[in-house]
Amino acid sequence: MRITAVAMTKGGVGKTTTAVNLSHGLARRGQRVLLVDADTQGQCAKALGVAAEVTLTEVLLGEANILDAVTRARDQLDLLASDHHLTRAALAIARRETAGHLALAEALAPVADRYDHVIIDASPGVDAIAVNVLGCANDVIAPVALTPAALAGVFDFVRHVERVGKHNCDLRLRYVLPTFLDLRAHQSTDALQQLRENFAELVCRPIRINVDLAAAFGWRQTIFEHAPSSRGAEDYEAFVTQFAAGVPVSA
Ligand SMILES: Nc1ncnc2c1ncn2[C@@H]1O[C@H](COP(=O)(O)OP(=O)(O)OP(=O)(O)O)[C@@H](O)[C@H]1O
Ligand SMILES: [Mg+2]
Structure with missing residues (x-):
């Protein structure tokens, strides 16, 4: 099992969109996902149209078994959902005297x-x-909006x-994923250029701005279900291919 975090401290950069579509993209290729x-906003369940009775909060607090908390979302794709109660788990973890930073690792070990x-x-x-x-x-995907x-x-x-990473020697920033690319806007293409100058081969082929990606959320569908011929589907399919191959491919 490989654990990949889609993380970036800045909000609204495409973390959830990437996590949901990457997960479904891998599941469509037969991977068990x-x-x-891990966000109080609970957007993943909404994006997939899933109602979860038990969430990550109960698992982290030791009130539920992770096997009872995962919900089938699609073929080959399970979801461990969250909601605003996750704040409760965050406070409890922050108060833990030993190895508070490993609570999630311990929670995931049984699966x-x-x-x-x-x-x-991840949350912002x-x-x-x-x-x-x-x-x-193990790996981090860092989505970066091109602003x-x-x-x-x-x-x-x-x-x-x-x-x-000083406490987790397996951790590697593996993919820098440019998002919200607008080829008509200089600030967008300039930002892409700067990312490539700083992160070189870690920079993946960008995800372009595409209204279908936002619309898919409203329909509780992934981009592959809502608009399989869209630019969003094309870009995320390319990212799934890069991810499955294990190497970023700039383009
Ligand atoms: N490439 C894109 N083109 C157009 N809209 C997009 C694109 N990617 C994401 N969006 C939309 O932008 C908004 C923010 O995206 P998303 O929720 O994935 O960001 P996030 O980093 O998870 O935000 P947060 O930090 O709040 O968790 C959403 O409404 C989403 O549908
Ligand atoms: Mg999010």
Whole structure:
């Protein structure tokens, strides 16, 4: 089982969109996938149209077994959902005296043999849950919106990954995924250029702005279900291919 965190301290950069569509894209290729929502906004369940009775909160607090908490969302794709109660778990973890940063890793251990991939949708910011996400991950996908503001936040995020990496030697920033590419806007193409100058081969083929990606959320569908011929589906399919091959391919 490989654990991949989709993480970036800045909000609204495409983390959830990436986590949901990557998870479904891998599941469509026959991989056994667990998508873990580690955000109080609970967007993953909404994106997939799933109602979960038990959430990550109960698992982290030791009130539920993870096997009872995962919900089947699609063929080959299970979801461990979250909602606003996750704040309760974050506070409890922050108060733990020992190994608080490993609570999520411990929670996921019992399902290690059941999945090929665990994809974790991280929250923005750096609370105890966000630290736990990086505490248990092998790889990090960092979505970066191609705007000056989002670009400025990337370097802080890299330092944050390095700090947590001192406690998790498996952790690697593996993919920098440019999102919201607008080929007609200079600031967007300039931002892409700067990302490539700073992160070289880690930079993946970008995800273009595509209204179908936002619309799919409203329909509780992934982009492959809602608009399989859209640019969004094309770009995420290409990212799934890169991810499955294990190497970023710039284009
Ligand atoms: N490439 C895109 N083109 C157009 N809209 C997009 C694209 N990617 C994401 N969106 C939309 O932008 C909004 C923010 O995306 P998303 O929720 O994935 O970001 P996030 O990083 O998870 O946000 P948060 O930090 O709040 O969790 C959503 O409404 C989503 O549907
Ligand atoms: Mg999100």
